[in-house]
Amino acid sequence: MSLIPALEALLGKTNVLTGPDTARLSRDWMGTYEGAPLAVARPGSTAEVAATVKLAAEHGIPVIPISGNTGLTGATYTEGGLLLSTERLNRIRDIRPSSRLAIVEAGVILSRLHDAAADHDLYFPLWFGARGSAMIGGVLSTNAGGSNVLRYGSTRALCLGLEVVLPDGQILDLMSELHKDNSGYDLKDLFIGAEGTLGIITAAVMKLVPAPRAHATATLAARSLPDALILLNRLQAATGGLVEAFEYMPADYMTRLEKVRPDLGIPFPAHRDCTILVEVAATAPALTTETAQGTLPLTDLLEDTLAALMEEGLILDATLARSSTQRAAMWARREAAAELGAAVKPMIDSDIALPLDKVETFLTRIAPRLDAIAPGAETLTVAHLGDGNLHFSVYPGDPSKDLYDRVITAIEDIVQDLGGSFSAEHGVGLSKLPSMARRKNPVALDLMRKIKRAIDPANLMNPGKVIPPK
Amino acid sequence: MSLIPALEALLGKTNVLTGPDTARLSRDWMGTYEGAPLAVARPGSTAEVAATVKLAAEHGIPVIPISGNTGLTGATYTEGGLLLSTERLNRIRDIRPSSRLAIVEAGVILSRLHDAAADHDLYFPLWFGARGSAMIGGVLSTNAGGSNVLRYGSTRALCLGLEVVLPDGQILDLMSELHKDNSGYDLKDLFIGAEGTLGIITAAVMKLVPAPRAHATATLAARSLPDALILLNRLQAATGGLVEAFEYMPADYMTRLEKVRPDLGIPFPAHRDCTILVEVAATAPALTTETAQGTLPLTDLLEDTLAALMEEGLILDATLARSSTQRAAMWARREAAAELGAAVKPMIDSDIALPLDKVETFLTRIAPRLDAIAPGAETLTVAHLGDGNLHFSVYPGDPSKDLYDRVITAIEDIVQDLGGSFSAEHGVGLSKLPSMARRKNPVALDLMRKIKRAIDPANLMNPGKVIPPK
Numbered sequence: 001m002s003l004i005p006a007l008e009a010l011l012g013k014t015n016v017l018t019g020p021d022t023a024r025l026s027r028d029w030m031g032t033y034e035g036a037p038l039a040v041a042r043p044g045s046t047a048e049v050a051a052t053v054k055l056a057a058e059h060g061i062p063v064i065p066i067s068g069n070t071g072l073t074g075a076t077y078t079e080g081g082l083l084l085s086t087e088r089l090n091r092i093r094d095i096r097p098s099s100r101l102a103i104v105e106a107g108v109i110l111s112r113l114h115d116a117a118a119d120h121d122l123y124f125p126l127w128f129g130a131r132g133s134a135m136i137g138g139v140l141s142t143n144a145g146g147s148n149v150l151r152y153g154s155t156r157a158l159c160l161g162l163e164v165v166l167p168d169g170q171i172l173d174l175m176s177e178l179h180k181d182n183s184g185y186d187l188k189d190l191f192i193g194a195e196g197t198l199g200i201i202t203a204a205v206m207k208l209v210p211a212p213r214a215h216a217t218a219t220l221a222a223r224s225l226p227d228a229l230i231l232l233n234r235l236q237a238a239t240g241g242l243v244e245a246f247e248y249m250p251a252d253y254m255t256r257l258e259k260v261r262p263d264l265g266i267p268f269p270a271h272r273d274c275t276i277l278v279e280v281a282a283t284a285p286a287l288t289t290e291t292a293q294g295t296l297p298l299t300d301l302l303e304d305t306l307a308a309l310m311e312e313g314l315i316l317d318a319t320l321a322r323s324s325t326q327r328a329a330m331w332a333r334r335e336a337a338a339e340l341g342a343a344v345k346p347m348i349d350s351d352i353a354l355p356l357d358k359v360e361t362f363l364t365r366i367a368p369r370l371d372a373i374a375p376g377a378e379t380l381t382v383a384h385l386g387d388g389n390l391h392f393s394v395y396p397g398d399p400s401k402d403l404y405d406r407v408i409t410a411i412e413d414i415v416q417d418l419g420g421s422f423s424a425e426h427g428v429g430l431s432k433l434p435s436m437a438r439r440k441n442p443v444a445l446d447l448m449r450k451i452k453r454a455i456d457p458a459n460l461m462n463p464g465k466v467i468p469p470k
Numbered sequence: 471m472s473l474i475p476a477l478e479a480l481l482g483k484t485n486v487l488t489g490p491d492t493a494r495l496s497r498d499w500m501g502t503y504e505g506a507p508l509a510v511a512r513p514g515s516t517a518e519v520a521a522t523v524k525l526a527a528e529h530g531i532p533v534i535p536i537s538g539n540t541g542l543t544g545a546t547y548t549e550g551g552l553l554l555s556t557e558r559l560n561r562i563r564d565i566r567p568s569s570r571l572a573i574v575e576a577g578v579i580l581s582r583l584h585d586a587a588a589d590h591d592l593y594f595p596l597w598f599g600a601r602g603s604a605m606i607g608g609v610l611s612t613n614a615g616g617s618n619v620l621r622y623g624s625t626r627a628l629c630l631g632l633e634v635v636l637p638d639g640q641i642l643d644l645m646s647e648l649h650k651d652n653s654g655y656d657l658k659d660l661f662i663g664a665e666g667t668l669g670i671i672t673a674a675v676m677k678l679v680p681a682p683r684a685h686a687t688a689t690l691a692a693r694s695l696p697d698a699l700i701l702l703n704r705l706q707a708a709t710g711g712l713v714e715a716f717e718y719m720p721a722d723y724m725t726r727l728e729k730v731r732p733d734l735g736i737p738f739p740a741h742r743d744c745t746i747l748v749e750v751a752a753t754a755p756a757l758t759t760e761t762a763q764g765t766l767p768l769t770d771l772l773e774d775t776l777a778a779l780m781e782e783g784l785i786l787d788a789t790l791a792r793s794s795t796q797r798a799a800m801w802a803r804r805e806a807a808a809e810l811g812a813a814v815k816p817m818i819d820s821d822i823a824l825p826l827d828k829v830e831t832f833l834t835r836i837a838p839r840l841d842a843i844a845p846g847a848e849t850l851t852v853a854h855l856g857d858g859n860l861h862f863s864v865y866p867g868d869p870s871k872d873l874y875d876r877v878i879t880a881i882e883d884i885v886q887d888l889g890g891s892f893s894a895e896h897g898v899g900l901s902k903l904p905s906m907a908r909r910k911n912p913v914a915l916d917l918m919r920k921i922k923r924a925i926d927p928a929n930l931m932n933p934g935k936v937i938p939p940k
Binding site (some may be wrong): 098099142143145149150154156157166170171172173174176177178179180181182183184185186187189190192193194198210233236237238239240241242282283284285286287297301353354355356357384387388389419420421422423424425426427428432435436439440441443444445447448450451453454455466467 | 568569612613615619620624626627636640641642643644646647648649650651652653654655656657659660662663664668680703706707708709710711712752753754755756757767771823824825826827854857858859889890891892893894895896897898902905906909910911913914915917918920921923924925936937
């Protein structure tokens with residue numbers, strides 16, 4: 001029997017999509033990658049995922065896992081491979097409030113986990129724009145980051161246990177709830193961030209944290225990037241490390257915001273160079289119980305710190321969110337980033353990480369190089385400044401491959417020189433393969449190839465992604 | 471040329487120890503494992519480690535890394551292998567206070583890193599009894615835990631970057647200072663906790679945290695273990711997660727303490743069943759600045775929480791440390807654990823992890839099983855209760871292998887049934903190999919074997935450790 005009827009027999013006809021029915025998953029949401037999968041399989045359980053992977057392996061057909069389809073690197077693109085959608089693996093198997101953990105399947109949408117945790121006064125602290133579509137499987141496979149990494153770490157840091165279907169169809173049960181376990185190699189972290197090239201993540205044990213009882217949020221215009229970092233350190237010292245988000249939006253961001261989303265407003269029309277969105281959050285009653293003056297100590301801390309820095313001239317202007325509506329309006333500006341990015345084509349995007357104190361150096365050095373390569377090119381910059389992660393995009397007008405390569409090379413040269421990474425939180429997929437080949441330590445690449453061969457000798461798990469050919 | 475003269479030519483005669491000169495490293499500190507290494511090599515740089523590994527590989531001689539020799543599982547035992555001591559790789563290459571990180575070599579003693587961080591008002595938050603001897607290389611190779619895991623995580627969570635010499639003598643430079651980096655597989659975490667079976671860790675980038683400005687420490691007698699967990703949750707809520715240590719010492723611990731270290735005193739002679747050492751620490755001025763009453767808000771928080779629970783009857787007695795001397799005295803009782811453990815032979819020790827709410831179940835179930843197997847056997851229990859890590863030792867009087875196996879089997883049966891791990895923080899080494907064979911998921915074991923073969927095909931890196939033969 002050929003693969004498709006065999007899959008239909010296994011999963012039921014409605015769970016094997018072919019032809020035009022595959023369209024919603026074969027094209028990435030940015031419209032950059034449009035593939036032609038053999039079919040989309042929608043298994044409904046871990047056992048069905050295992051059987052699907054086995055069947056595909058028997059037919060020598062590659063398997064490419066896909067969950068929320070919100071990726072940015074073409075990691076789910078395939079010509080002729082079998083897309084394995086996790087959308088029916090959508091159970092929250094358990095929430096254990098006293099142990100502060102959630103046991104979830106790969107197809108659970110991130111915002112559903114946020115809601116489920118909130119029902120128990122808990123919080124799943126992974127937060128980014130696509131949270132309404134992104135699913136746990138993809139979030140783990142790309143080791144997603146977002147705005148809260150500064151305080152809680154990337155997805156990796158939030159995962160206690162994992163269930164994985166291996167390339168040979170065996171189920172690897174690492175669903176530990178333990179905070180300490182030194183029984184052999186750390187297999188879990190090998191699958192997190194592997195983008196489906198070593199196996200398919202089907203479920204996970206994720207950490208939850210106490211839901212913050214109060215947030216204090218502000219938008220401010222700093223005099224400069226180094227001044228913004230002084231603010232970050234002062235705030236961390238004053239609050240004992242309660243800063244949850246520290247987002248940087250410079251002048252190019254404001255220009256594009258004004259053009260594409262004028263409804264959202266520009267916070268400080270006279271000071272556009274260094275806009276920061278900052279949020280602190282607390283659970284301790286000492287910080288979240290209203291004072292006799294009717295204010296929250298947490299808000300007072302933020303306000304006092306901002307006031308002191310304004311006094312010193314490091315901050316030029318600032319607005320504190322006085323209501324949840326004002327807080328939402330501040331976040332809306334930051335979360336428009338994807339929309340702003342997609343508004344102009346062609347775009348050359350990057351997702352780079354730098355040592356915290358090197359972000360300004362990067363911006364200072366890249367400007368003249370861009371001027372030389374693509375005079376007059378528009379840029380769009382937005383950064384999770386608290387963890388050194390910069391999304392820097394260039395709009396050169398001209399879509400030529402040569403220009404693209406020269407811009408990326410310029411960015412990567414500086415990033416490498418500053419000890420940074422060309423891939424901070426979006427992963428490698430297809431789009432960063434050339435960067436992997438050019439910039440990744442060859443000893444590390446060689447080791448990755450050995451590991452890939454050892455675990456997936458037939459090279460059927462999302463082949464051609466993450467690791468460039470030798 | 472045979473290996474020893476070749477090594478002498480490479481490293482100098484004084485850095486190749488043979489015969490009786492190897493004694494201080496060929497015997498573990500507990501005296502359980504006494505090997506007979508071919509020699510001890512003491513390379514002084516990463517390049518020398520690489521050359522040493524290459525030479526040994528050419529001669530087909532296994533290489534076993536050893537650093538502080540404070541391990542508890544026989545992971546550095548060898549008959550005929552080359553011990554590679556990291557003791558001369560002892561440079562703190564850099565401390566970067568503004569980035570809160572330290573770049574250290576594998577032979578740096580843990581307490582030296584504590585001191586170096588303290589010079590910058592920073593803290594390296596890995597803390598356990600052997601800190602005066604243990605070195606970074608061993609700490610990373612075993613993913614060491616200790617008393618502060620509850621707040622800061624195990625060693626793995628504190629490491630940003632790694633430098634490793636691979637089995638073929640290549641140097642793998644993963645010395646990243648980045649907080650986000652998704653450029654391919656997570657190689658770093660594969661070497662952390664691999665106990666030298668995949669390569670030799672020579673240096674690392676470790677995170678530092680702001681030094682706490684104030685500690686509040688107490689010893690208390692809880693009514694029961696579940697009551698102690700209620701205290702932990704209340705304290706975490708009141709402080710916003712500032713509990714650094716939550717250590718459990720039951721009646722058997724107090725009995726042995728009284729016998730072996732009477733000088734340290736018993737905190738509550740009338741209430742010995744559930745003694746807890748708790749410590750909270752803060753950096754925020756709001757908690758660490760003296761009040762008008764001359765007390766610290768942090769201490770007040772701890773005192774108030776304890777008082778409320780005493781009122782409710784969950785706590786039977788409590789003492790707050792009012793000075794650093796009192797704090798040190800409280801810690802001395804807890805840190806006597808290794809000494810108390812070694813005081814009676816034969817000892818059957820364990821290092822188990824359990825879901826937090828299952829620790830009491832374990833103790834309730836193991837007691838009758840022990841009574842049946844080894845009637846009258848003394849036990850010694852001490853736990854990092856905040857992360858579910860229990861060190862449970864049995865002293866059966868009789869050293870027979872059969873009795874040992876029956877005791878371990880009884881412990882492991884219950885641990886496995888409760889979803890725990892037979893190896894929490896000490897690693898596997900030699901002593902836990904049978905447990906790996908019996909208890910570890912066979913799919914996971916098979917995957918570990920594949921990874922080991924892929925990276926170390928000649929099986930020369932600390933062979934025979936961690937992964938049991940098939």
